[in-house]
Amino acid sequence: MIGAHGLLVVIPAFNEAECIGDVVREVRGELPQADVLVVDDGSTDDTLAIAERAGATVARLPFNLGVGGAMRLGYRYARDHGYQVVVQIDADGQHDPRYVPKLLDALDEADLVIGARFAGEGGYRVRGPRRWAMVMLSVVLSWLAGTRLTDTTSGFRAANRRAIELFARFYPVEYLGDTVETLVTACRRGLRVRQVPVAMRPRLAGIPSHSPLKATIYLGRAFTVLVLALLRR
Amino acid sequence: MKLTLVTGVTGLVVLLVIVELLRRRQLREKYAILWLVVGLVIIPLALFPWLLDDVAGALGVASGVSLVLFLGIVFLLLVCVHLSWEVSRLEEETRTIAEDLALLRTEVRADRERGWGDDVRPVSDADARAGDPT
Numbered sequence: 001m002i003g004a005h006g007l008l009v010v011i012p013a014f015n016e017a018e019c020i021g022d023v024v025r026e027v028r029g030e031l032p033q034a035d036v037l038v039v040d041d042g043s044t045d046d047t048l049a050i051a052e053r054a055g056a057t058v059a060r061l062p063f064n065l066g067v068g069g070a071m072r073l074g075y076r077y078a079r080d081h082g083y084q085v086v087v088q089i090d091a092d093g094q095h096d097p098r099y100v101p102k103l104l105d106a107l108d109e110a111d112l113v114i115g116a117r118f119a120g121e122g123g124y125r126v127r128g129p130r131r132w133a134m135v136m137l138s139v140v141l142s143w144l145a146g147t148r149l150t151d152t153t154s155g156f157r158a159a160n161r162r163a164i165e166l167f168a169r170f171y172p173v174e175y176l177g178d179t180v181e182t183l184v185t186a187c188r189r190g191l192r193v194r195q196v197p198v199a200m201r202p203r204l205a206g207i208p209s210h211s212p213l214k215a216t217i218y219l220g221r222a223f224t225v226l227v228l229a230l231l232r233r
Numbered sequence: 234m235k236l237t238l239v240t241g242v243t244g245l246v247v248l249l250v251i252v253e254l255l256r257r258r259q260l261r262e263k264y265a266i267l268w269l270v271v272g273l274v275i276i277p278l279a280l281f282p283w284l285l286d287d288v289a290g291a292l293g294v295a296s297g298v299s300l301v302l303f304l305g306i307v308f309l310l311l312v313c314v315h316l317s318w319e320v321s322r323l324e325e326e327t328r329t330i331a332e333d334l335a336l337l338r339t340e341v342r343a344d345r346e347r348g349w350g351d352d353v354r355p356v357s358d359a360d361a362r363a364g365d366p367t
Contacts (some may be wrong), residue, residue, distance in 0.1 A: 039335070059339040061331050073332045077339070106365060 007034040008083040009100075010074030011056070012067050013091035017045040023093050024054035030097040037077055038091070039070040047091075047162050053151050058185040067155070068178035072171035075159075086167075087158045095156040099198040103158040110194035112163045112186050114149065115156030130215040133222040137180060140226060144187040153179045156198060163191055176225040184229040240279035248272035271308075 009027050013020050020038065025037055038051040042064035042134060052058050059073055071088060078086045089095045099115055106113040118169055137152040153176065159167060172181050186193055251268045254260040260268075278284060285297030294300045305313060 030362045057339065057343070059335045063331065065328055065331060069328055071331065073335055076332060077336060080336070 006084045006103075007031070007079045008081075008086050009034045009036045009073075009097075010078070010086055010088045011036065011038045011051075011091050012041055012070035012074065012088070013038050013043065013047050013051065014041040014064060014070075015043045015045050015047060016091040017043070017047045017050055018173075019093045020091050021050045021054045023089070023091055024051055024056045026056055026093075027089065027097045028144065031100055034087070035083075037074055039074050041065060041070040042066070048142075065178075066173045066175070066178070068171050068173035069112060072167065072173075073179060073184050075164050075167040078164050083164065084161050086157060086164050088155060090155050094200045094202065096199065096201060099156075100158070100195070102196050102198070103156075106194050106196045107158055107160050109192065111160050111191040112183075112193045113158040114151065114154050114193065114195045115158075115198040116149070116151035116154055116195040117198065128212055128215050129163060129219040133219040136219075137222055137226060140230075141180070141183050141187070145193040146187075147194060149183070149193065152183055153194065155179060156200075160178075166191065174225065176222055177229075180222065180225050181229040181232075237280055237282075240282075241276065244272060244276040244279045248276065 009031065011023060013025070016023075021031060024036055024038065027034065036056040038047075038056040038058045040048045040051065040058055040060040042061050042184045047188045048058050048060055059077060061073065074088065075086060085104065085107065087100050089097065089100075095115065103113045127221055129189065132215075134151075134153070138150050164185060166186065167182065170182075171230070172178060174181070183193060247268070251260070251265060251272060253271075255262075255265045278297075282298055282301075285300050289295070289297045289300040292300065294303070
């Protein structure tokens, strides 16, 4: 059991008034020992008030920074308050908090644990350029991490103190930088990365895009981010 | 003769705009000096474009005017790259300040909820680090 100041669940939220309340209540129900920090990424709706009423601590950014900005804020908060473990969960409800204990168990032999969609559980399928992008990212990052990583863009993660210290200093704001580049950096700094299979639920609000043009652009961006991440010091 | 007039006047106007911006403290010195130097180099060239013909010949460029055009484009490209770099740096700084602000606001609100701040109570560094002094 993790102590009073052990586990922090960070939920980055941008205009998620529809589901943030349910997500916070569910997390608190499943993980009563955890503190919940919602990072309101400059929302223009009632995200802040709803999250607070649901019992979360809320940190409000004055304007929208993107997931990376919100997450670095979360990790800085965790570092400054001495938390030992950070779990990050999306605000749209697709991450099931019942898997968090599984992620925490895997932290025994890893510094960063990813909840991965394609690793056996759940029915999530993609095709076309989006799939090629995922395969490319998976191959390169698996090679870097020295272990099989199938879902590198998953925002469902658990980080121990070592990873918290790294991410409090370094967490890019660029699109895909918050997932792919952080993984590359973590591997290069010698952090042990592992994945744990999880089932993801359909989002409570919003629909993922299936346009082939967008998927191709996604492939290009994924490739660019990956190459830059590998070139960067 | 007409061409010389047009280029010369253009150079002078640019120089005046820079001096005026500088006088109103709208331009940081580091940029102002750069543009002033550019202006001072350009005006003599506008009046006497053949000044660079010898240099151009030595470099294998047909005429001084072509050389000025080439150098001008290279220079502007470098300025653009420099500005992109400055903007990136500024964005990073703004981001850090935004995060600091959000963290501070959260701390202040947590302290208020604990009833601090109603009466003035000194907060030690240890308290600030631990977050929860109880």
